[in-house]
Amino acid sequence: xxKRPVLIAVSLxxxxxxxxxxxIAAPRRAxxxxxxxxDCGSCHGLSLKGGLGPALTPDKLTGKPVDFLATTIxxxxxxxxxxxxxxxxxxxxALWLAEQIKAGVR
Ligand code: HEC
Numbered sequence: 812x813x814k815r816p817v818l819i820a821v822s823l824x825x826x827x828x829x830x831x832x833x834x835i836a837a838p839r840r841a842x843x844x845x846x847x848x849x850d851c852g853s854c855h856g857l858s859l860k861g862g863l864g865p866a867l868t869p870d871k872l873t874g875k876p877v878d879f880l881a882t883t884i885x886x887x888x889x890x891x892x893x894x895x896x897x898x899x900x901x902x903x904x905a906l907w908l909a910e911q912i913k914a915g916v917r
Contacts, residue, residue, distance in 0.1 A: 834903045843908055846899075847917060854892065859917050863892060869915045880909035 835843070848857065854864035865871065872880065884905045887895035896905065911917075 835907050839904070840907070843904060844911070844916070847908060847911065859912065867912045869913055872913050877906060877909045877913060880912065881905040884908060
């Protein structure tokens with residue numbers, strides 16, 4: 812059983828460190844962008860301008876923090892068609908994808 816202070820310390824370290832991009836190798840980044848286009852694009856639109864799922868464009872995501880979006884990506888939204896991607900993505904990968912979306916990369 813991990814104690815709460817340890818969890819808090821780890822979360823803080825992750826927040827401060829902010830180095831998830833460095834942990835993702837270039838070939839995996841290409842795979843993630845491919846996933847974004849084809850799998851995410853099947854609901855959010857090929858250019859992420861919306862479809863069954865809402866637009867994932869920088870203007871629409873203003874004010875939504877990267878960790879909030881990454882949580883949505885990892886765990887989905889219960890009661891909506893947004894599925895959890897936890898089985899396929901690590902935390903750094905989800906954070907990196909959320910950053911890409913917010914930066915308008917697709
Ligand atoms: C089966 C359809 C579907 C797929 C596939 C899908 N999404 Fe979604 N997504 C949705 C829906 C629907 C919502 C809106 C949920 C709601 O009503 O809050 C959503 C919401 C989101 C949000 C929150 C947007 C906001 O403005 O808060 C993000 C971020 C997101 N999706 C990212 C992704 C990513 C990244 C992928 C691929 C790894 C993906 N989605 C794949 C349907 C999908």
